[in-house]
Amino acid sequence: MADYFPAPGRNHLFVPGPTNIPDKVIQAMARNNEDHRSPAFPTLSKTCLEDVKKLFATEKGHAFIFPSTGTGGWESALTNTLSPGDKIVSFRVGQFSLLWIDQMQRLNFDVDVVDSEWGAGANLDVLQSKLASDHGHKIKAVCVVHNETSTGVTNSIAKVREILDRNRHPALLLVDGVSSIGAIPFKFDEWRVDVALTGSQKALSLPTGLAVVCASPKALEAAKHAKSTRVFFDWGDYLKFFENGTYWPYTPSIQLLYGLRAALDILFQEGLDQVYERHHRLAEGTRRAVAAWGLKLATKDPQWKSNTVTAVMVPPGFDSGEVVKVAWKKYNLSLGVGLNNVKGKLFRIGHLGSLNEVSILGALAGVEMTLRDVGINVTPGSGVAAAVEYFRSTTPMIKSRL
Ligand SMILES: Cc1ncc(COP(=O)(O)O)c(C=O)c1O
Structure with a gap:
C-alpha cells in the first residue's frame, strides 16, 4: 500500500472531521x-x-x-x-x-x-x-x-x-x-x-x-x-x-x-449521556489549556463555546497555517486550518468522536511544542498541566470496569 509520507507511530488525527475510526x-x-x-x-x-x-x-x-x-x-x-x-x-x-x-x-x-x-x-x-x-x-x-x-x-x-x-x-x-x-x-x-x-x-x-x-x-x-x-x-x-x-x-x-x-x-454501550459528558469534558480540558497558554478562543462569547471543536487564535504577526504545518511535519499531529475569512488567524483542535482524555493530552502536548517551535512563547507544560488537573478531577471510572 502506498504510504507517501511515512512516519513512526500513529497519525494523531485532531481535525474536526473526518474523525478517528474505532x-x-x-x-x-x-x-x-x-x-x-x-x-x-x-x-x-x-x-x-x-x-x-x-x-x-x-x-x-x-x-x-x-x-x-x-x-x-x-x-x-x-x-x-x-x-x-x-x-x-x-x-x-x-x-x-x-x-x-x-x-x-x-x-x-x-x-x-x-x-x-x-x-x-x-x-x-x-x-x-x-x-x-x-x-x-x-x-x-x-x-x-x-x-x-x-x-x-x-x-x-x-x-x-x-x-x-x-x-x-x-x-x-x-x-x-x-x-x-x-x-x-x-x-x-x-x-x-x-x-x-x-x-x-x-x-x-x-x-x-x-x-x-x-x-x-x-x-x-x-x-x-x-x-x-x-x-x-x-x-x-x-x-x-x-x-x-x-x-x-x-x-x-x-x-x-x-x-x-x-x-x-x-x-x-457508552450511553449517549456519557458520550455528551465526555465531549464536554474533553472540550473544557482543551479550553483550559488554551487559557493557560494565554491564547484566545475564536469563539467571541462563552454562550457559544463548542464541545466538538476549539478554534484558537494565534497572536498578531503569526500564521496559524504554520502551526498546522509544523505539527504535521514534526509531530505527526493533524490540526484543522483556518478557513476563508479566518485563514492564517486560527487553528482548530477537533475533539469529537472516538477519543479520550489521554489522547487529547497527546494533542495538547503536540500543540504546545509546535507553538514554541513557531515562536509563540507559551510556558512549557502550562496547557497540558491545566488539562491534566481538570481531567484528573472530572473523569469518571470507565463504566464497564467499575
Ligand atoms: C457544520 C458543517 N456542515 C456541513 C459540512 C459539509 O459536510 P461534508 O463535507 O460532509 O459535505 C461540514 C463539513 O465539515 C460541516 O462542518
Whole structure:
C-alpha cells in the first residue's frame, strides 16, 4: 500500500472531521459485498434507520440515510421541503454556514442572509425582528448551522424555536447538525426541528459517505407540495421502499451500513449521556489549556463555546497555517486550518468522536511544542498541566470496569 509520507507511530488525527475510526468499526466494514435484495439485508437497514433516530432524540421524525456527505444532506433538506423562490432566513457565521447559504442561492431560493462577525453566533435579535414583521408569513424556512465547525461556535436551537413560537411563525426549522449530532445533545422533538442532518465522518466516527437526515411529520407534509427539482435525494422514493420493507431506492453503501451499526452499538454501550459528558469534558480540558497558554478562543462569547471543536487564535504577526504545518511535519499531529475569512488567524483542535482524555493530552502536548517551535512563547507544560488537573478531577471510572 502506498504510504507517501511515512512516519513512526500513529497519525494523531485532531481535525474536526473526518474523525478517528474505532478498530471495531473498521473490522465491521472489512467484508465482501452482499446482495442488498436478500431477505437478510432489510434487518440491518431497519435497525440502522430506527436506531440512528436516538442520536436526534426523536420518536416522531423519519430518518433517511443517503450515500452522500453533509453537503448532500443540506440539499436533501432544502429541495424536499421548499420551492424555488421561497424565502429563507439564514445566518452566515463561518465557512459552513456560508457554504450552505451558497447552496441555497444556487438552488434559487430567496435567501435573507443575517451576517455575524466570524466567532459570534447567529444574531437572534435580527431573527426576532424579521419574524415579527413578516405578517404575511413569506418566510418559509429558518436555516441554522447548530455547530459552526470553522469557528467553534454552537448556536442555541432551543432559542431559535422559542423565537419562532413567540411570533407564532409557521416557518420550517432546518438545522445542520454535521459537527454536533452524536456529540452534543440534540433534541429534535423537543425543539420541534423540521429537518436535521449529519454526515458519517464526524461524531459517528465512520468514513465519509453517509448523509443522515431526519424529517418531522410537518417536513414530510411539506415535501408533498415542494416544487424543487430533486431526484437522487427525493424522500418520496425512499418512503416507497420504506413502506415495502426493502428500504433502498438504489444500491446502499453496504460496508458503511455495517460500520454504522457497529458505530451506533459503541455509542449506545457508552450511553449517549456519557458520550455528551465526555465531549464536554474533553472540550473544557482543551479550553483550559488554551487559557493557560494565554491564547484566545475564536469563539467571541462563552454562550457559544463548542464541545466538538476549539478554534484558537494565534497572536498578531503569526500564521496559524504554520502551526498546522509544523505539527504535521514534526509531530505527526493533524490540526484543522483556518478557513476563508479566518485563514492564517486560527487553528482548530477537533475533539469529537472516538477519543479520550489521554489522547487529547497527546494533542495538547503536540500543540504546545509546535507553538514554541513557531515562536509563540507559551510556558512549557502550562496547557497540558491545566488539562491534566481538570481531567484528573472530572473523569469518571470507565463504566464497564467499575
Ligand atoms: C457544520 C458543517 N456542515 C456541513 C459540512 C459539509 O459536510 P461534508 O463535507 O460532509 O459535505 C461540514 C463539513 O465539515 C460541516 O462542518
